Amino acid sequence: MPTDPPLVLDIDGTLTRPEGWGIDPRVFDPIRDWDAPVVIATGKAFPYPVALCHFVGVPELVVAENGGVVYTGDDVFFTADREAAQAVTEEYRAAGYSPGWGEEDTVNRWRETEVAINLEQPIAPLREIAAERGLEVVDTGYAYHVKDTTPNKGEGVETIAEHVGFDLADAVAVGDSVNDVSTFEVAGRSFAVANADRSAREAADEVLEGVHADGTLAVLERVRGSS
Numbered sequence: 001m002p003t004d005p006p007l008v009l010d011i012d013g014t015l016t017r018p019e020g021w022g023i024d025p026r027v028f029d030p031i032r033d034w035d036a037p038v039v040i041a042t043g044k045a046f047p048y049p050v051a052l053c054h055f056v057g058v059p060e061l062v063v064a065e066n067g068g069v070v071y072t073g074d075d076v077f078f079t080a081d082r083e084a085a086q087a088v089t090e091e092y093r094a095a096g097y098s099p100g101w102g103e104e105d106t107v108n109r110w111r112e113t114e115v116a117i118n119l120e121q122p123i124a125p126l127r128e129i130a131a132e133r134g135l136e137v138v139d140t141g142y143a144y145h146v147k148d149t150t151p152n153k154g155e156g157v158e159t160i161a162e163h164v165g166f167d168l169a170d171a172v173a174v175g176d177s178v179n180d181v182s183t184f185e186v187a188g189r190s191f192a193v194a195n196a197d198r199s200a201r202e203a204a205d206e207v208l209e210g211v212h213a214d215g216t217l218a219v220l221e222r223v224r225g226s227s
Contacts (some may be wrong), residue, residue: 002036003226006171008157008183009041009216011049012142013176014193016212023052024213026139030220032057036227037164041153042181043140045111046071061164063156066138066145066179068113070156072163079149079156080113088130088146090117095129097121107143112150114144140177141197152181174216176200191219217222 009015009031017024031038035082041063043107050071053060060103062071068078083204089099099109100118117126123144130146138145155223161168171179173187178199184190185203193215201207208215 003227004036005035005188006036006161006166006168007031007034007038007220008041008171008173008178008187009038009042010175010183011040011052011112011138012181013195014180014216018212018214020195020212023045024114024217026217027213028056028193029220030217030224033226034058034220035186037061037160037166039157039160041145041157041180041183043138043145044115044175045108045116047110050128061160063153063160065111065113065151066140066147066204067153067182068147070159072160076165077156077159078112082111082115084115084133084135084148085113085115088133088135089117091123092117092126092128097125114145114147116145116224119143120226137169138179140179142177145179152182154184154186157183160184168227170181172219174219176212177202189223191215 005162007172015027039061042049043066046064046069049062059073081181090145100121118208130137169188170185173183173190175195176193180200181203192207193198
């Protein structure tokens with residue numbers, strides 16, 4: 001039986017270096033050595049968390065694109081369609097704006113269910129266009145995500161827990177943003193890193209003293225063996 005609790009970890013703002021960008025390599029060993037399921041739940045495009053799991057050396061349990069894509073390690077579930085989000089983006093372009101990632105746009109190239117817009121772009125017209133099409137815009141602090149209103153990370157985590165066979169009441173979740181609130185709601189214990197936005201801080205059971213990976217590493221050390 002595992003002695004560690006199941007983990008649900010965000011990436012940006014949670015596994016990143018204290019200065020804010022790039023995954024902190026100090027998280028690799030604790031995640032790889034964890035003896036319970038580790039779910040990576042992120043707003044990033046599907047291939048990114050899969051690659052992270054692959055390179056760390058843990059089973060690929062992934063909630064990507066804010067719940068739009070769920071991978072149980074055996075099956076991939078798509079809970080939204082990118083077509084509507086893409087239509088919002090095209091209308092946003094027609095109004096004279098841009099996604100803001102450059103011509104190649106590797107941020108969105110492999111997205112299956114949503115579109116991300118650079119934070120340097122104006123959000124008001126984006127929200128207006130999205131609302132007209134029944135979509136929402138979620139500001140994660142790293143991008144504006146144009147997405148269906150239904151999927152969220154928490155529901156994706158529930159799907160993985162059911163398929164893998166662990167009790168979410170035993171799970172520990174760590175995050176930093178409004179898109180982690182749904183994860184905090186389904187996990188038994190939830191922690192917001194010190195750099196978290198107000199929504200995450202208010203939803204978490206505890207706000208950590210450390211920022212980014214500093215906070216995450218501290219809580220992993222604390223909860224290890226507590227299952």
